[in-house]
Amino acid sequence: MSEAAPRSPRRAPVERQRDPERTKAQLLEAAKVEFGAKGYAAARVSEIAARAGVNKQLISYYFGGKEGLYNALTTTMYDDYVAASDHDMPFAEVVRYFAQSGVRDHDLAKLFIWENLTDGAPDAVGVEGQRGFLQQQVEYVRARQAAGDFPADLDPAFLLVIFMAASSAALALPRVVRAVSGQDPDSAEFAEAYGDQLARLVGHLSVPRKR
Structure with missing residues:
Protein backbone atom coordinates (compact mmCIF):
# COMPACT_ATOMS: atom_id res chain seq x y z
CA MET A 1 0.00 0.00 0.00
CA SER A 2 1.51 3.33 -1.04
CA GLU A 3 1.94 6.18 1.44
CA ALA A 4 -0.17 9.30 1.05
CA ALA A 5 1.70 12.22 -0.46
CA PRO A 6 2.52 14.90 2.17
CA ARG A 7 0.33 17.98 2.08
CA SER A 8 1.93 21.10 0.74
CA PRO A 9 1.73 24.29 2.86
CA ARG A 10 -1.40 26.33 2.35
CA ARG A 11 -0.79 29.07 -0.17
CA ALA A 12 -2.56 32.20 -1.15
CA PRO A 13 -4.12 32.19 -4.61
CA VAL A 14 -1.43 33.14 -7.11
CA GLU A 15 -3.02 36.35 -8.30
CA ARG A 16 -2.61 38.09 -4.93
CA GLN A 17 0.66 36.69 -3.59
CA ARG A 18 2.64 39.66 -4.78
CA ASP A 19 0.78 42.33 -2.82
CA PRO A 20 -0.71 40.90 0.39
CA GLU A 21 -0.92 44.21 2.25
CA ARG A 22 -2.96 45.79 -0.52
CA THR A 23 -5.25 42.77 -0.58
CA LYS A 24 -5.78 42.92 3.18
CA VAL A 33 -19.15 48.48 3.98
CA GLU A 34 -20.75 45.02 4.22
CA PHE A 35 -20.75 44.78 8.02
CA GLY A 36 -21.90 48.38 8.34
CA ALA A 37 -24.84 47.81 6.01
CA LYS A 38 -26.01 44.42 7.34
CA GLY A 39 -24.40 43.69 10.68
CA TYR A 40 -22.23 40.67 11.35
CA ALA A 41 -24.87 37.94 11.07
CA ALA A 42 -26.30 38.97 7.69
CA ALA A 43 -22.97 39.93 6.09
CA ARG A 44 -21.64 37.49 3.50
CA VAL A 45 -17.98 36.77 2.84
CA SER A 46 -18.77 36.23 -0.85
CA GLU A 47 -20.11 39.80 -1.03
CA ILE A 48 -17.06 41.16 0.77
CA ALA A 49 -14.70 39.33 -1.57
CA ALA A 50 -16.63 40.46 -4.65
CA ARG A 51 -16.55 44.08 -3.48
CA ALA A 52 -12.81 43.80 -2.86
CA GLY A 53 -12.28 42.10 -6.23
CA VAL A 54 -10.49 39.09 -4.77
CA ASN A 55 -11.02 35.37 -4.26
CA LYS A 56 -13.09 34.74 -1.12
CA GLN A 57 -10.57 32.08 -0.03
CA LEU A 58 -8.27 34.97 0.82
CA ILE A 59 -10.51 35.90 3.74
CA SER A 60 -9.70 32.57 5.36
CA TYR A 61 -6.07 32.76 4.32
CA TYR A 62 -5.39 36.21 5.76
CA PHE A 63 -7.94 36.48 8.57
CA GLY A 64 -9.00 32.94 9.43
CA GLY A 65 -12.56 33.49 8.25
CA LYS A 66 -15.46 35.88 8.71
CA GLU A 67 -15.05 36.42 12.46
CA GLY A 68 -11.31 37.00 12.14
CA LEU A 69 -11.93 39.60 9.45
CA TYR A 70 -14.51 41.33 11.63
CA ASN A 71 -12.19 41.36 14.63
CA ALA A 72 -9.34 42.77 12.55
CA LEU A 73 -11.61 45.55 11.31
CA THR A 74 -12.95 46.51 14.74
CA THR A 75 -9.49 46.39 16.30
CA THR A 76 -8.32 48.95 13.75
CA MET A 77 -11.40 51.08 14.44
CA TYR A 78 -10.92 51.07 18.21
CA ASP A 79 -7.21 51.79 17.92
CA ASP A 80 -8.00 54.86 15.81
CA TYR A 81 -10.62 56.06 18.30
CA VAL A 82 -8.27 55.61 21.26
CA ALA A 83 -5.57 57.55 19.40
CA ALA A 84 -8.06 60.37 18.85
CA SER A 85 -8.61 60.69 22.60
CA ASP A 86 -5.71 63.08 23.00
CA HIS A 87 -4.96 64.44 26.48
CA ASP A 88 -3.25 67.48 24.94
CA MET A 89 -6.28 68.43 22.84
CA PRO A 90 -9.10 70.46 24.46
CA PHE A 91 -11.83 68.06 25.55
CA ALA A 92 -14.40 70.01 23.57
CA GLU A 93 -12.39 69.34 20.40
CA VAL A 94 -12.20 65.62 21.13
CA VAL A 95 -15.99 65.53 21.49
CA ARG A 96 -16.29 67.51 18.26
CA TYR A 97 -14.14 64.92 16.47
CA PHE A 98 -16.32 62.02 17.63
CA ALA A 99 -19.53 63.88 16.83
CA GLN A 100 -18.32 64.43 13.26
CA SER A 101 -16.81 60.96 12.79
CA GLY A 102 -20.19 59.34 12.16
CA VAL A 103 -20.79 61.63 9.20
CA ARG A 104 -17.24 61.22 7.91
CA ASP A 105 -17.49 57.42 7.94
CA HIS A 106 -21.04 56.10 8.04
CA ASP A 107 -19.98 52.50 7.62
CA LEU A 108 -17.90 52.45 10.79
CA ALA A 109 -20.58 54.31 12.71
CA LYS A 110 -23.24 51.84 11.58
CA LEU A 111 -21.00 48.92 12.48
CA PHE A 112 -20.69 50.28 16.02
CA ILE A 113 -24.47 50.60 16.29
CA TRP A 114 -25.00 47.10 14.91
CA GLU A 115 -22.76 45.74 17.68
CA ASN A 116 -25.12 47.20 20.25
CA LEU A 117 -28.34 46.25 18.46
CA THR A 118 -27.22 42.61 18.40
CA ASP A 119 -26.12 42.56 22.03
CA GLY A 120 -26.95 39.15 23.50
CA ALA A 121 -27.56 37.49 20.13
CA PRO A 122 -26.19 33.93 19.86
CA ASP A 123 -23.73 34.91 17.14
CA ALA A 124 -22.79 38.32 18.57
CA GLN A 136 -10.23 52.78 28.15
CA GLN A 137 -12.55 55.62 27.19
CA VAL A 138 -14.08 55.79 30.67
CA GLU A 139 -10.60 56.17 32.13
CA TYR A 140 -9.86 58.88 29.59
CA VAL A 141 -13.01 60.80 30.54
CA ARG A 142 -12.17 60.35 34.24
CA ALA A 169 -27.65 61.08 16.70
CA ALA A 170 -27.33 61.82 12.99
CA LEU A 171 -27.22 58.13 12.15
CA ALA A 172 -29.80 56.94 14.66
CA LEU A 173 -32.24 59.86 14.28
CA PRO A 174 -31.97 61.19 10.70
CA ARG A 175 -35.68 62.03 10.49
CA VAL A 176 -35.50 64.01 13.72
CA VAL A 177 -32.42 65.87 12.50
CA ARG A 178 -34.15 66.88 9.25
CA ALA A 179 -37.31 67.95 11.09
CA VAL A 180 -35.68 70.09 13.77
CA SER A 181 -32.71 71.52 11.92
CA GLY A 182 -33.78 71.51 8.27
CA GLN A 183 -30.37 70.04 7.41
CA ASP A 184 -29.28 66.82 5.77
CA PRO A 185 -27.84 64.58 8.54
CA ASP A 186 -25.42 63.09 5.99
CA SER A 187 -23.97 66.43 4.96
CA ALA A 188 -20.65 67.98 5.88
CA GLU A 189 -22.54 71.16 6.78
CA PHE A 190 -24.57 69.35 9.42
CA ALA A 191 -21.48 67.58 10.77
CA GLU A 192 -19.69 70.88 11.20
CA ALA A 193 -22.64 72.67 12.82
CA TYR A 194 -23.55 69.77 15.10
CA GLY A 195 -19.96 69.15 16.16
CA ASP A 196 -19.62 72.85 16.95
CA GLN A 197 -22.72 72.80 19.15
CA LEU A 198 -21.52 69.78 21.11
CA ALA A 199 -18.10 71.36 21.53
CA ARG A 200 -19.76 74.52 22.88
CA LEU A 201 -21.83 72.45 25.31
CA VAL A 202 -18.73 70.69 26.62
CA GLY A 203 -16.95 74.01 26.89
CA HIS A 204 -19.68 75.27 29.22
CA LEU A 205 -19.03 72.31 31.54
CA SER A 206 -15.43 73.30 32.09
CA VAL A 207 -14.54 74.10 35.70
CA PRO A 208 -12.83 77.52 36.05
CA ARG A 209 -9.18 77.12 37.02
CA LYS A 210 -8.21 78.49 40.40
CA ARG A 211 -5.50 81.15 40.40
Whole structure:
Protein backbone atom coordinates (compact mmCIF):
# COMPACT_ATOMS: atom_id res chain seq x y z
CA MET A 1 0.00 0.00 0.00
CA SER A 2 1.51 3.33 -1.04
CA GLU A 3 1.94 6.18 1.44
CA ALA A 4 -0.17 9.30 1.05
CA ALA A 5 1.70 12.22 -0.46
CA PRO A 6 2.52 14.90 2.17
CA ARG A 7 0.33 17.98 2.08
CA SER A 8 1.93 21.10 0.74
CA PRO A 9 1.73 24.29 2.86
CA ARG A 10 -1.40 26.33 2.35
CA ARG A 11 -0.79 29.07 -0.17
CA ALA A 12 -2.56 32.20 -1.15
CA PRO A 13 -4.12 32.19 -4.61
CA VAL A 14 -1.43 33.14 -7.11
CA GLU A 15 -3.02 36.35 -8.30
CA ARG A 16 -2.61 38.09 -4.93
CA GLN A 17 0.66 36.69 -3.59
CA ARG A 18 2.64 39.66 -4.78
CA ASP A 19 0.78 42.33 -2.82
CA PRO A 20 -0.71 40.90 0.39
CA GLU A 21 -0.92 44.21 2.25
CA ARG A 22 -2.96 45.79 -0.52
CA THR A 23 -5.25 42.77 -0.58
CA LYS A 24 -5.78 42.92 3.18
CA ALA A 25 -6.58 46.63 2.96
CA GLN A 26 -9.09 46.00 0.17
CA LEU A 27 -10.78 43.26 2.19
CA LEU A 28 -10.98 45.42 5.30
CA GLU A 29 -12.49 48.32 3.36
CA ALA A 30 -15.03 46.02 1.69
CA ALA A 31 -15.82 44.37 5.02
CA LYS A 32 -16.48 47.76 6.60
CA VAL A 33 -19.15 48.48 3.98
CA GLU A 34 -20.75 45.02 4.22
CA PHE A 35 -20.75 44.78 8.02
CA GLY A 36 -21.90 48.38 8.34
CA ALA A 37 -24.84 47.81 6.01
CA LYS A 38 -26.01 44.42 7.34
CA GLY A 39 -24.40 43.69 10.68
CA TYR A 40 -22.23 40.67 11.35
CA ALA A 41 -24.87 37.94 11.07
CA ALA A 42 -26.30 38.97 7.69
CA ALA A 43 -22.97 39.93 6.09
CA ARG A 44 -21.64 37.49 3.50
CA VAL A 45 -17.98 36.77 2.84
CA SER A 46 -18.77 36.23 -0.85
CA GLU A 47 -20.11 39.80 -1.03
CA ILE A 48 -17.06 41.16 0.77
CA ALA A 49 -14.70 39.33 -1.57
CA ALA A 50 -16.63 40.46 -4.65
CA ARG A 51 -16.55 44.08 -3.48
CA ALA A 52 -12.81 43.80 -2.86
CA GLY A 53 -12.28 42.10 -6.23
CA VAL A 54 -10.49 39.09 -4.77
CA ASN A 55 -11.02 35.37 -4.26
CA LYS A 56 -13.09 34.74 -1.12
CA GLN A 57 -10.57 32.08 -0.03
CA LEU A 58 -8.27 34.97 0.82
CA ILE A 59 -10.51 35.90 3.74
CA SER A 60 -9.70 32.57 5.36
CA TYR A 61 -6.07 32.76 4.32
CA TYR A 62 -5.39 36.21 5.76
CA PHE A 63 -7.94 36.48 8.57
CA GLY A 64 -9.00 32.94 9.43
CA GLY A 65 -12.56 33.49 8.25
CA LYS A 66 -15.46 35.88 8.71
CA GLU A 67 -15.05 36.42 12.46
CA GLY A 68 -11.31 37.00 12.14
CA LEU A 69 -11.93 39.60 9.45
CA TYR A 70 -14.51 41.33 11.63
CA ASN A 71 -12.19 41.36 14.63
CA ALA A 72 -9.34 42.77 12.55
CA LEU A 73 -11.61 45.55 11.31
CA THR A 74 -12.95 46.51 14.74
CA THR A 75 -9.49 46.39 16.30
CA THR A 76 -8.32 48.95 13.75
CA MET A 77 -11.40 51.08 14.44
CA TYR A 78 -10.92 51.07 18.21
CA ASP A 79 -7.21 51.79 17.92
CA ASP A 80 -8.00 54.86 15.81
CA TYR A 81 -10.62 56.06 18.30
CA VAL A 82 -8.27 55.61 21.26
CA ALA A 83 -5.57 57.55 19.40
CA ALA A 84 -8.06 60.37 18.85
CA SER A 85 -8.61 60.69 22.60
CA ASP A 86 -5.71 63.08 23.00
CA HIS A 87 -4.96 64.44 26.48
CA ASP A 88 -3.25 67.48 24.94
CA MET A 89 -6.28 68.43 22.84
CA PRO A 90 -9.10 70.46 24.46
CA PHE A 91 -11.83 68.06 25.55
CA ALA A 92 -14.40 70.01 23.57
CA GLU A 93 -12.39 69.34 20.40
CA VAL A 94 -12.20 65.62 21.13
CA VAL A 95 -15.99 65.53 21.49
CA ARG A 96 -16.29 67.51 18.26
CA TYR A 97 -14.14 64.92 16.47
CA PHE A 98 -16.32 62.02 17.63
CA ALA A 99 -19.53 63.88 16.83
CA GLN A 100 -18.32 64.43 13.26
CA SER A 101 -16.81 60.96 12.79
CA GLY A 102 -20.19 59.34 12.16
CA VAL A 103 -20.79 61.63 9.20
CA ARG A 104 -17.24 61.22 7.91
CA ASP A 105 -17.49 57.42 7.94
CA HIS A 106 -21.04 56.10 8.04
CA ASP A 107 -19.98 52.50 7.62
CA LEU A 108 -17.90 52.45 10.79
CA ALA A 109 -20.58 54.31 12.71
CA LYS A 110 -23.24 51.84 11.58
CA LEU A 111 -21.00 48.92 12.48
CA PHE A 112 -20.69 50.28 16.02
CA ILE A 113 -24.47 50.60 16.29
CA TRP A 114 -25.00 47.10 14.91
CA GLU A 115 -22.76 45.74 17.68
CA ASN A 116 -25.12 47.20 20.25
CA LEU A 117 -28.34 46.25 18.46
CA THR A 118 -27.22 42.61 18.40
CA ASP A 119 -26.12 42.56 22.03
CA GLY A 120 -26.95 39.15 23.50
CA ALA A 121 -27.56 37.49 20.13
CA PRO A 122 -26.19 33.93 19.86
CA ASP A 123 -23.73 34.91 17.14
CA ALA A 124 -22.79 38.32 18.57
CA VAL A 125 -19.11 39.12 18.02
CA GLY A 126 -16.77 41.87 19.08
CA VAL A 127 -18.01 41.94 22.69
CA GLU A 128 -14.59 41.82 24.34
CA GLY A 129 -13.07 44.29 21.90
CA GLN A 130 -15.81 46.83 22.50
CA ARG A 131 -15.68 46.34 26.27
CA GLY A 132 -11.93 46.93 26.33
CA PHE A 133 -12.25 50.06 24.20
CA LEU A 134 -15.04 51.48 26.35
CA GLN A 135 -13.16 50.84 29.58
CA GLN A 136 -10.23 52.78 28.15
CA GLN A 137 -12.55 55.62 27.19
CA VAL A 138 -14.08 55.79 30.67
CA GLU A 139 -10.60 56.17 32.13
CA TYR A 140 -9.86 58.88 29.59
CA VAL A 141 -13.01 60.80 30.54
CA ARG A 142 -12.17 60.35 34.24
CA ALA A 143 -8.72 61.84 33.62
CA ARG A 144 -10.30 64.80 31.81
CA GLN A 145 -12.59 65.28 34.79
CA ALA A 146 -9.58 65.36 37.13
CA ALA A 147 -8.07 68.02 34.86
CA GLY A 148 -11.14 70.21 35.37
CA ASP A 149 -12.87 69.70 32.03
CA PHE A 150 -16.21 69.07 33.75
CA PRO A 151 -17.57 69.10 37.34
CA ALA A 152 -16.76 66.41 39.87
CA ASP A 153 -20.43 65.56 40.49
CA LEU A 154 -20.80 64.08 36.97
CA ASP A 155 -20.17 60.36 36.59
CA PRO A 156 -17.53 59.73 33.85
CA ALA A 157 -19.15 56.45 32.75
CA PHE A 158 -22.59 57.97 32.27
CA LEU A 159 -21.11 61.06 30.67
CA LEU A 160 -19.35 58.83 28.12
CA VAL A 161 -22.67 57.17 27.30
CA ILE A 162 -24.26 60.60 26.82
CA PHE A 163 -21.48 61.74 24.48
CA MET A 164 -21.61 58.51 22.47
CA ALA A 165 -25.38 58.75 22.12
CA ALA A 166 -25.05 62.37 21.04
CA SER A 167 -22.35 61.44 18.52
CA SER A 168 -24.65 58.78 17.03
CA ALA A 169 -27.65 61.08 16.70
CA ALA A 170 -27.33 61.82 12.99
CA LEU A 171 -27.22 58.13 12.15
CA ALA A 172 -29.80 56.94 14.66
CA LEU A 173 -32.24 59.86 14.28
CA PRO A 174 -31.97 61.19 10.70
CA ARG A 175 -35.68 62.03 10.49
CA VAL A 176 -35.50 64.01 13.72
CA VAL A 177 -32.42 65.87 12.50
CA ARG A 178 -34.15 66.88 9.25
CA ALA A 179 -37.31 67.95 11.09
CA VAL A 180 -35.68 70.09 13.77
CA SER A 181 -32.71 71.52 11.92
CA GLY A 182 -33.78 71.51 8.27
CA GLN A 183 -30.37 70.04 7.41
CA ASP A 184 -29.28 66.82 5.77
CA PRO A 185 -27.84 64.58 8.54
CA ASP A 186 -25.42 63.09 5.99
CA SER A 187 -23.97 66.43 4.96
CA ALA A 188 -20.65 67.98 5.88
CA GLU A 189 -22.54 71.16 6.78
CA PHE A 190 -24.57 69.35 9.42
CA ALA A 191 -21.48 67.58 10.77
CA GLU A 192 -19.69 70.88 11.20
CA ALA A 193 -22.64 72.67 12.82
CA TYR A 194 -23.55 69.77 15.10
CA GLY A 195 -19.96 69.15 16.16
CA ASP A 196 -19.62 72.85 16.95
CA GLN A 197 -22.72 72.80 19.15
CA LEU A 198 -21.52 69.78 21.11
CA ALA A 199 -18.10 71.36 21.53
CA ARG A 200 -19.76 74.52 22.88
CA LEU A 201 -21.83 72.45 25.31
CA VAL A 202 -18.73 70.69 26.62
CA GLY A 203 -16.95 74.01 26.89
CA HIS A 204 -19.68 75.27 29.22
CA LEU A 205 -19.03 72.31 31.54
CA SER A 206 -15.43 73.30 32.09
CA VAL A 207 -14.54 74.10 35.70
CA PRO A 208 -12.83 77.52 36.05
CA ARG A 209 -9.18 77.12 37.02
CA LYS A 210 -8.21 78.49 40.40
CA ARG A 211 -5.50 81.15 40.40
